[in-house]
Amino acid sequence: MRFAMSIVPFEVRNLTFPLSPARARFWVGGRKAVTAFWDMLSIFFPEGERFFIESVNAHRQHVTDPALQQAVQKFCGQEGVHRREHARYNETLAAFGYPVEEMERRVSRVLNVVRFLLPKRLQLAVTVSLEHFTALLGELVLTSRTGLAGADPEVAKLWRWHSLEENEHKAVAFDVYRAAGGGYVERCVIMLLTSLIFWGKVVEQQARMMWADGTLFRLSEHADLFRYLFRNNDGGMQRLLPKYLSFFRRDFHPFAPGDTEQLEQWRAQLADLDSMAASSPANVSTT
Template sequence: MTAEAHGDQGNLHAEARGADPWDIIPRNFHFNIRANRKRHWLGDDVVKTVLIDNLSIFLPEGERFFIRSLKHYTPHLEDRALAAEINGYAVQEAFHTREHEEYNLAMKDLGYDVDLMEKPVGPSLGMVKIPLHRVLATCAIEHLTATFSTQTLRHPDVLDEAAPAYRRLWVWHALEELEHKAVAYDVLMAATKGMPGWKRYLMRITAMNANIVSFLYIFLRNVPIYLRTDRIKPGFRFWFRFFWLTMIAPGYWRRCLPMIAYYYWPWFNPRNSDDADLIRRGREWLEKELEGYSPTKQATA
């Protein structure tokens, strides 16, 4: 079995020369998940795998929503540097969309009912019609994805038992989420210029509350749907282990709680959290892992 990743080698070498940690660097890699698809790819453990596979269900629709939400404001921005960041953000998210569409097709090939799991995602996002509300939702969700990404890079052992193609994709995705984690917030601040701070704060936390509830509802709804293909009925033992892994040891979700709580502080700003070292380490790992990859070359998984 082979794992393929295509990309711009110039970007990797630029990182090796010491690119600014906050540069938004679109990396056009193809991880070929569909050709390397594997059931229970994380340590042959269905609980650990569903916790990550279930995230991919949200991503193609979500990332298209984010791009539309931020690009709506591009023509109206006085800050042209921010407009350029939105363009870089949009390219990164477009590559993420493509890779997670293939990821979800790989799940479908393995027999999972991806269509049913994806069904509520589009309508949930489609309910948000007003451009400012769309930016508020994007800002909230981007903080959640930045939180998951921080934990992925801070605790790389989470993916120690992962199949190589999957590990590469999720580290790549986590790295780029941190690189562009402040763009949606900056657009929100520009879009609400002149708005009283208390009003912006209330709108921001209301959007976060709504998105957390929607995410948890869809995520937990999808777990039994996913498990049907594996002929697993999620009873007490399954849900106890699910709770143990997410909230106790290693506590994947518990580790995220302080960062999520930070969003509720009135003075929240994603730039106040210094992830420069994580970004550098992520870039170094990616450069080493993908060394020698090109559009015409494959590496053994």
């Protein structure tokens, strides 16, 4: 059987984003709940990326296509750098007084339950589902005129870099999953469960951050976040709903027609990334 593969080549950029501890705590234009939204997403990544790398690596033996073998290696490289940089990011959040350690432990606990309950291929289906979300959230960052406007340029740079790379490698886990024999019904069921658990965790983490900020019971903050997510951003997050739902089509593939051209545009817009961020001499864990 022939599959559409993730034939879009991409590179591992071993970049580092030294976020200043003296930066503004509410780095998205002073908006507290909105800043908490991006910050709490960062808290998912060190443990989340470890899970992605692990579940893709566990199926390497099924990958016979040399282009996909190379893509798997680079996928692990990119996610490894994301892990490292978000761990640094999260250290700055801890310095602001957020319960980062506790929140990361809770993310880890959920993933450990997934590891315990699900066979390896279903764990990979969880990664495929979450990679669909990271690509969509990345698209939100990269296409929106207002999303990170007025944000601290250093932090925004990190999010733009991560968003670009999520879109570059968005098909890798999916292609490995299909090479490993993953099927339609299985991935749809896992996507439904993953959607419930992931967005449930998003709400919980948002609440924890806002509790730490003392804004959890401030209606104006919730209204501001609602406006940001569903009214701003070139039509709000809901414009991505059709793309989310396309996952449930039998012939779904993460690279839809026009995506490679879109990717080239984003790469051109972010061509200065390498000069903006320092190259890191640190090792990258890809296991």
